[in-house]
Every structure is written in C-alpha cells, then in structure tokens.
C-alpha cells in the first residue's frame with residue numbers, strides 16, 4: 001500500500017497515468033465549487049514541504065519497477081505546485097524517463 005502514489009489510471013488524453021500526491025488535504029490557493037477534495041478551509045499561496053521527498057521518490061521508484069506509465073501526474077489533495085519539492089521530484093522522474101505533468 002502506497003501513501004503518496006495512486007493509480008495508475010487510464011486516460012484517453014494521456015494513456016496510462018500514475019498519480020502522485022505531494023500535498024496534504026486540502027492545500028490550495030483556490031476554492032473551486034466542483035473540487036472533488038471538498039471545500040478549501042484555508043486558502044494559501046505558501047509553498048511548503050508537505051511530505052518527505054525521499055519517501056515520495058522511493059515510492060515512485062517502487063511502483064515504476066512494476067509498471068511503466070506514460071505520464072506521472074502530480075495531483076491529488078490540492079495544488080501540487082505548493083510543494084517546495086516538486087522540482088526535485090520531477091527531475092528524479094526524468095531520470096526514469098517518465099513524462100511529468102502537473103494537474104490539480
């Protein structure tokens with residue numbers, strides 16, 4: 001069971017997409033009415049370390065031993081670019097020859 005990685009999910013646009021959640025619920029600078037994560041109780045623009053990046057990278061590495069997704073999609077509990085570690089994690093995934101995509 002993984003804590004930060006979910007899926008993979010089939011996507012007509014992306015093919016096979018592996019989800020990675022870099023933030024804690026619900027960390028976002030928006031409060032979209034249609035958000036599947038529910039209402040944003042505290043809007044924020046503050047970038048933070050929400051999760052241990054080494055733990056996230058290790059989890060992704062474990063999953064990539066079993067599957068080869070077309071994309072890694074940063075999504076999940078809020079706005080992924082609020083994570084201070086997103087750049088480092090994307091660069092690590094490039095080493096695995098995966099395309100990365102930010103989505104929220």
Ligand code: SF4
Pocket residue numbers: 028029030031032034035036037040077078079104
């Ligand atoms: S996570 Fe996405 S959909 Fe939800 S409030 Fe933030 S921007 Fe809107």
